[in-house]
Amino acid sequence: MHEVKIVSHYGQPIIVDQCEKCGGIWFDESELFRAKQGEAEKIEVLNTEILRTPSTIENSSLICPRDQTTMHRFTDKYFPQDIVLVRCLSCHGIWINRGTFTKYQQFRQKLMPKKKSSQDERLEKSIAPLIVSYKYECERSNEAQRRDVDIALNILKTILRLFIFKS
Ligand SMILES: [Zn+2]
Numbered sequence: 001m002h003e004v005k006i007v008s009h010y011g012q013p014i015i016v017d018q019c020e021k022c023g024g025i026w027f028d029e030s031e032l033f034r035a036k037q038g039e040a041e042k043i044e045v046l047n048t049e050i051l052r053t054p055s056t057i058e059n060s061s062l063i064c065p066r067d068q069t070t071m072h073r074f075t076d077k078y079f080p081q082d083i084v085l086v087r088c089l090s091c092h093g094i095w096i097n098r099g100t101f102t103k104y105q106q107f108r109q110k111l112m113p114k115k116k117s118s119q120d121e122r123l124e125k126s127i128a129p130l131i132v133s134y135k136y137e138c139e140r141s142n143e144a145q146r147r148d149v150d151i152a153l154n155i156l157k158t159i160l161r162l163f164i165f166k167s
Helices: 039-051 100-111 118-126 128-140 143-164
Strands: 002-007 013-018 025-027 085-087 094-096
Touching: 002 039, 039 100, 094 100, 118 128, 118 143
Parallel strands: none
Antiparallel strands: 002 013, 013 025, 025 094, 085 094
């Protein structure tokens, strides 16, 4: 494994580990969710050579490189089957196969609203720190909790909208 530098949504550096042999990437807790959109292409484009050979990781059980816990494939009703994330339930680290980081970021991009009004942009700037922690919680919590957070966030947005754009 060698260290690769990417940046977060707010431009802070994130150091991830990438395997020279298979091109897979290890993310410590929350690093994957904090990575800025477009970072995947930056580090995965270097591995086009590797991408041509088939990967054997999907079917074997992986052991966490940090604490030797058996890792589990991440599944979710809404999560695409062709994106394989393997998670350590102990340290919350995530292993993804080569090319998957790009697929994952493209998937997240699709979840984002297509076009925002300038009002919404201003609004989101003012609640940006909240949204970051919300997104992080999203990735870690179950569906019911996620829905609750979603509702709370929408209510908050509505209230803020009334305050900020009243005049
Ligand atoms: Zn672990």
